Amino acid sequence: xxVDQIEMGTVVDHIKAGKAGKVMKLLEIGExxxxxxxxxxxxxxxxxxxxxxxxIEGKLVSEESANLIALVSPxxxxxxxxxxxxxxxFVVSLPKEVSGIAKCANPNCITGEGAKTLFRKEDGERxxxxxxxxxxxxxxxx
Ligand SMILES: [Zn+2]
Numbered sequence: 035x036x037v038d039q040i041e042m043g044t045v046v047d048h049i050k051a052g053k054a055g056k057v058m059k060l061l062e063i064g065e066x067x068x069x070x071x072x073x074x075x076x077x078x079x080x081x082x083x084x085x086x087x088x089x090i091e092g093k094l095v096s097e098e099s100a101n102l103i104a105l106v107s108p109x110x111x112x113x114x115x116x117x118x119x120x121x122x123x124f125v126v127s128l129p130k131e132v133s134g135i136a137k138c139a140n141p142n143c144i145t146g147e148g149a150k151t152l153f154r155k156e157d158g159e160r161x162x163x164x165x166x167x168x169x170x171x172x173x174x175x176x
Contacts, residue, residue, distance in 0.1 A: 040091050040115050042092060042094070042116055043092055043093055044061075044095040044114055046061075046103060046110055047085070048081065050086070050106070050109075051082070053086060054074075054088050057103050059176070060106070061095055061103075067093075068092070069090070071089065073086070073089075074086065074087040074089075081109075094114055097112075097124065098129070100124075100126055101126050101127055101128065102132065103126045104126040105128065105136075106172075108126070111123065112124055130155050132175055136175035136176055138153075138163045138168065143165055144166070145163070156169065159171070159172050
């Protein structure tokens with residue numbers, strides 16, 4: 035698979051195996067995305083046995099958006115590529131707040147009626163719904 039030469043784009047590496055689809059969703063790369071995207075599943079990895087990799091041409095993902103990936107795959111690393119060189123590299127970290135993208139699983143929560151969701155991070159990598167105050171694990175949000 036020859037996808038290494040990205041001139042401008044984002045590579046997300048060390049994704050927990052099986053989570054590439056969720057990463058695409060979190061970065062809002064859908065079927066209408068006009069540029070090349072490569073998803074490589076179950077790549078052998080020294081650290082974790084297997085991992086997924088997502089390479090997105092034509093999109094420079096912000097650190098804020100990229101940190102959403104930590105919800106499903108803590109430890110994923112992000113490479114921002116410009117002019118065929120790695121301009122910035124960082125490991126994702128859990129965001130303090132998650133707004134809009136996540137759904138509250140409490141059937142009685144007011145956000146079920148269409149209000150925009152908001153969760154705030156608490157200790158132990160858990161998030162509390164701003165509206166119903168129920169507590170969720172990070173991976174339960176997405
Ligand atoms: Zn709620």
